[in-house]
Amino acid sequence: MSDLQIWLMIFGVAVVSMAPRILPVALFSRREMPPLLKRWLSFVAPAVLGALTAVSILAPAGRLDLSAGNLYLWAFFPTVAVGVKSKSIFLTLFAGIISMALIYHLAG
Amino acid sequence: MIKQELYQGIKEAFPIVLGYLPLGFAFGVMARDAGLSAFQSISMSALCLTGAGQFIAIGMSKSGGSLLAIILTNILVNLRYALFAASTVPHLQGRLSPAAATALSYGLTDEVYAVSMNRYRSHEATTAYLAGLVFTAHLAWIGSTFFGALLGHFIGNTEQLGMNFALPAMYISLLVILVQRKSELYVALAAALIAILVGHFIPGAMSTNFNIVAATLIGATMGVLFRE
Numbered sequence: 001m002s003d004l005q006i007w008l009m010i011f012g013v014a015v016v017s018m019a020p021r022i023l024p025v026a027l028f029s030r031r032e033m034p035p036l037l038k039r040w041l042s043f044v045a046p047a048v049l050g051a052l053t054a055v056s057i058l059a060p061a062g063r064l065d066l067s068a069g070n071l072y073l074w075a076f077f078p079t080v081a082v083g084v085k086s087k088s089i090f091l092t093l094f095a096g097i098i099s100m101a102l103i104y105h106l107a108g
Numbered sequence: 109m110i111k112q113e114l115y116q117g118i119k120e121a122f123p124i125v126l127g128y129l130p131l132g133f134a135f136g137v138m139a140r141d142a143g144l145s146a147f148q149s150i151s152m153s154a155l156c157l158t159g160a161g162q163f164i165a166i167g168m169s170k171s172g173g174s175l176l177a178i179i180l181t182n183i184l185v186n187l188r189y190a191l192f193a194a195s196t197v198p199h200l201q202g203r204l205s206p207a208a209a210t211a212l213s214y215g216l217t218d219e220v221y222a223v224s225m226n227r228y229r230s231h232e233a234t235t236a237y238l239a240g241l242v243f244t245a246h247l248a249w250i251g252s253t254f255f256g257a258l259l260g261h262f263i264g265n266t267e268q269l270g271m272n273f274a275l276p277a278m279y280i281s282l283l284v285i286l287v288q289r290k291s292e293l294y295v296a297l298a299a300a301l302i303a304i305l306v307g308h309f310i311p312g313a314m315s316t317n318f319n320i321v322a323a324t325l326i327g328a329t330m331g332v333l334f335r336e
Binding site: 001005006007008009010011012013014016017018020021022023024025026028029030032033036037038039040041042043044045046047048049050051052053054055056057058059060062063064072075076079080083084087088089090092093095096097098099100101102104 | 155156175186193213214218277300304
């Protein structure tokens with residue numbers, strides 16, 4: 001890619017990544033949302049997190065990996081346990097990173 | 109009060125920062141590898157602020173993908189942000205000015221979204237809180253890209269430090285905290301299953317995040333039906 005093309009790519013990606021975040025808020029900030037839409041939107045967060053968690057654990061490299069060699073799968077369980085017990089983002093993150101480092105070295 | 113809210117936002121951004129460091133770093137390294145200058149790499153993180161989108165753009169440009177293809181793929185990848193943004197509106201309405209709500213929405217990433225939605229469960233939204241959260245996360249993304257772009261070749265892999273699990277661990281923690289009602293648990297489980305099935309069976313769905321969008325649409329719809 002030429003220098004100009006790289007800049008066009010950067011600005012193009014910026015526009016299509018910013019527009020979907022900004023437009024809905026700009027559009028709806030001044031008017032009331034229909035109640036049904038509000039209720040539907042209240043389920044977006046659990047759905048997104050369920051999907052993101054599943055994909056990041058079961059397909060960490062972009063394809064489904066249910067083998068015992070998938071280290072993410074092993075790190076998943078202690079992390080969930082700490083999450084459920086502590087309900088703390090920080091402790092859960094910490095437990096996840098430590099588990100992964102340990103598992104990486106045990107498996108390596 | 110404002111100071112407190114700002115501080116709270118910065119504090120709650122801390123786990124996000126931890127998750128972004130290895131990712132932004134990796135992006136900086138890969139962007140240089142794909143032929144971007146350090147300034148271009150950092151500009152991209154500053155202007156785009158879309159992890160998956162940026163990695164895809166770099167990957168596609170390196171393998172000779174056209175500008176149009178890169179932009180079109182990014183539209184797909186970033187579609188979910190529209191859902192996030194819309195679902196924050198009921199919390200922001202009446203609390204933030206429309207201008208502030210709109211402006212700060214630029215920084216809505218998966219992680220910023222989840223952390224702020226968790227906050228809104230028990231606290232009112234404020235401009236200072238959201239600004240603290242968004243700017244800190246954005247700075248971490250830009251800063252880690254900077255280090256990756258400039259120092260990438262001097263530092264080995266971050267995998268042995270367990271840092272590659274920072275984002276999955278954050279998703280897990282947010283999921284565990286956010287899901288409180290039974291209906292939400294079912295929605296999360298259904299969305300997890302849909303994301304995996306769609307990602308596995310529809311070519312390209314995983315790399316474009318289309319499976320996340322599909323899982324969100326179907327999952328949220330199931331949630332509404334469940335509560336009826």
